[in-house]
Amino acid sequence: MNFENLLELIKTVSESKLTTLEYKDDEVRLKLSKEKEIQIRELALPIEEENSTPTCETKSPIETGKIIKSPLVGTFYVAPAEDAMPYVKVGDTIKSGQVLGIVEAMKLMNEIESECDGVIEEILVKNGEAVEYGQALFRIK
Numbered sequence: 001m002n003f004e005n006l007l008e009l010i011k012t013v014s015e016s017k018l019t020t021l022e023y024k025d026d027e028v029r030l031k032l033s034k035e036k037e038i039q040i041r042e043l044a045l046p047i048e049e050e051n052s053t054p055t056c057e058t059k060s061p062i063e064t065g066k067i068i069k070s071p072l073v074g075t076f077y078v079a080p081a082e083d084a085m086p087y088v089k090v091g092d093t094i095k096s097g098q099v100l101g102i103v104e105a106m107k108l109m110n111e112i113e114s115e116c117d118g119v120i121e122e123i124l125v126k127n128g129e130a131v132e133y134g135q136a137l138f139r140i141k
Contacts, residue, residue: 006030012106020073021105022133065121068114068138070131074105078127086127088138092120100138103131116140 013021013032023030070076078086078101087099094100099111100120118140125137 009106017130019130020132022073066116066118066140067136068100068112068140070103070112070133070135070137072103072105072110073133074103074110074131076125076127076129076131076137077102077104077109078123080109088120088123090120090123094118094120094140112137114138114140 009021009023009030010032021032023032078088080087080102087101088094094114095117096114098114100114101112103110103112120138121141122139123137124139125131125135131137
C-alpha cells in the first residue's frame with residue numbers, strides 16, 4: 001500500500017460511520033480505530049497467516065449450536081439487493097459453502113458463506129447494521 005492509498009483510506013474511514021477497519025495484504029497489516037479522531041493502532045510487517053473466512057465455532061455446552069462470525073468490519077445485509085429475498089431465514093437448512101449474507105466494506109460486497117451444514121437457529125444482526133471483525137452473525141444447529 002502506497003502513501004497516497006493510505007491517506008485515502010484514512011480519509012474514507014474518518015468520513016464514514018465505521019469505528020474500526022482492518023486491512024491486510026502480503027506486506028502490511030493495518031488497523032484503524034475511530035474514537036474522536038482516527039488513530040493508527042497497529043502496524044506490523046510481515047503479517048502472520050490468519051484465517052480470513054467466516055468460521056463455525058461450537059459454543060459452550062449451555063448454549064448449543066455453531067456461530068458464524070464476520071471476517072471483517074462493515075455493514076451486514078441479508079439480501080443481495082433491497083428488493084431481493086433474503087439469502088436465508090430462521091429455520092432454513094443450509095449447506096457448507098452456501099451464501100448466508102453480505103458484509104459491505106469500502107464499497108465492496110463480501111459474501112458470507114457457511115463453513116458447515118445445519119439449520120439457521122438465529123440471525124444475530126439486523127439488515128443494514130454495522131458489524132465488527134469477529135462479531136457473531138448467525139447461530140447454526
